[in-house]
């Protein structure tokens with residue numbers, strides 16, 4: 001067993017860390033305040049090849065693996081969790097299902113521009129009445145000659161409004177629940193597609209989250225992804241990998257909060273010495289560092305399993321469960337280390353704390369992760 005990252009992984013980490021520090025961090029606070037997505041940052045990520053890390057070069061990617069992708073999401077999230085999730089949803093939730101289930105034409109038409117970063121991807125599963133019970137969706141697709149006609153709406157869409165390509169799940173046979181769902185690739189310019197309400201959020205505020213609406217949306221039959229009735233499984237398998245990305249985001253947020261806390265604790269003096277000299281603070285830092293390391297190991301293990309084509313559903317749920325809870329706990333502690341200053345916008349830890357919360361909610365709540373894990377350990 002070798003816990004050392006390869007030279008390629010270390011190189012990607014260094015490249016993304018430099019990029020994150022120089023190009024992402026300087027505007028993170030301002031973008032959070034203004035709830036502003038910055039396309040220029042995405043374009044720069046594309047120039048560096050970050051928008052297609054795990055995809056082969058023949059589809060516009062850089063031919064690396066899921067571990068490298070998780071390292072990239074982690075490093076971005078260390079300074080800006082919004083940028084981290086933009087890349088995560090784009091890669092895991094939109095690129096992955098096209099790479100895995102798409103036809104050669106679909107890969108060339110949709111995966112390639114996503115990998116090259118000229119187009120942004122998103123994923124539409126959740127509806128107002130079906131969140132954790134993803135199989136309860138109501139958006140439907142009816143056959144009409146060469147097209148399917150989609151009606152309904154999806155909510156909480158990460159990259160909503162900025163994406164060009166949406167992977168959408170709709171009911172094609174209402175009588176057979178899970179086997180009556182089909183996946184489609186929907187372009188933003190398709191007739192009958194529109195973007196609805198943009199959410200105002202607690203955290204990840206420079207990552208847009210919107211509703212998307214299908215009003216007799218005409219989707220050509222060749223845009224069916226996978227087979228008729230295969231949609232629920234595609235949605236679930238996509239989320240398995242997506243959860244690795246969110247675990248990596250959570251590790252990055254927690255690491256960013258720990259880095260800030262360590263620096264502050266070494267500089268801030270009270271009672272004539274740095275506060276890091278007090279066990280009340282230094283033991284906190286020790287616990288934070290330990291939880292982060294455990295979360296990182298679970299995350300890298302799940303990404304490694306995926307890269308090596310081994311089963312990873314349980315491990316990615318475990319990684320997201322552990323890392324999401326770690327991000328929340330560590331960021332709350334980081335605010336505590338900073339005391340009153342931590343509660344202000346003068347330091348980034350309050351943003352990290354707000355950003356951490358979503359990692360316990362999206363791509364399956366922590367309760368759903370426990371459901372997935374418990375079903376697998378008891379089966």
Ligand code: CAA
Nearest residue numbers: 089126132133134135158178233236237313362363364368
């Ligand atoms: N891989 C392959 N197949 C799977 C699977 C997986 N991971 N999980 C389930 N399936 C299959 C099952 O084997 C079963 O197939 P058969 O009918 O052939 O036996 C079928 O799917 C139905 O499975 P279940 O009976 O387990 O389905 P369920 O209705 O009980 O739901 C669930 C399972 C785990 C609770 C699922 O609904 C779920 O994951 N819910 C959470 C949804 C979620 O994560 N939403 C996040 C939205 S996206 C998001 O958040 C994006 C963002 O903003 C960044």
